[in-house]
Amino acid sequence: MTFSIVLESYYELLALHRSLLEAKFNNGPNDYDVSKSPILNKIYGQVIDKILDEEFRRGGEEARVKWLSWLEMKKDRREWEVALSIVRREKQWESWKDEGKAAFVRDVIFPFRISDELMCEFIREL
Numbered sequence: 001m002t003f004s005i006v007l008e009s010y011y012e013l014l015a016l017h018r019s020l021l022e023a024k025f026n027n028g029p030n031d032y033d034v035s036k037s038p039i040l041n042k043i044y045g046q047v048i049d050k051i052l053d054e055e056f057r058r059g060g061e062e063a064r065v066k067w068l069s070w071l072e073m074k075k076d077r078r079e080w081e082v083a084l085s086i087v088r089r090e091k092q093w094e095s096w097k098d099e100g101k102a103a104f105v106r107d108v109i110f111p112f113r114i115s116d117e118l119m120c121e122f123i124r125e126l
Contacts (some may be wrong), residue, residue, distance in 0.1 A: 010054055017051060020044045023112070025082040035086045055082045065071045073112040075121070082120040084125055093126070 006011050009111060024044070026036050048071070055063040073080065086108050087093065093101065102119055114122065 010058075013047065013050055013054065013118075017047050019113075020047060021079075025079045027082060027085070031084070032089060036085075036090075036104065036107050037106055041107060044111050071110055071112055073114040073118060075118070077112075079109065079112060080122075084122070087126060098123075 007016065020040070020043075023029075024040070026035070029035065052067055057066050059066075083105070087102050087105060090104065093104070096104065101123055105119060105122055106114065
């Protein structure tokens with residue numbers, strides 16, 4: 001069974017993106033599982049794909065690349081600090097091997113992308 005939601009404008013799509021971003025990177029969440037949910041990440045990935053498609057349609061490759069650049073995680077982003085606090089709350093963190101830690105961090109920081117070098121820095125900060 002599939003379900004669909006109809007968004008009638010690009011601005012509704014952006015509003016959904018902004019809502020998901022706030023839900024995932026909330027300093028005081030009511031539900032801590034939202035930030036690390038692979039199910040939410042799957043939905044959010046579809047939203048990001050549609051945004052990238054629409055940006056390409058509206059402004060070509062340059063507009064799409066601008067969004068892809070915005071999706072790169074950087075240490076000076078607010079989301080970096082929020083993600084660190086989310087990961088610090090994870091009780092199983094110390095029992096995971098490096099690959100498990102990296103996978104978890106990628107779930108937490110999604111939709112942002114992180115380089116291997118920055119991933120190492122992120123994990124060292126914990």
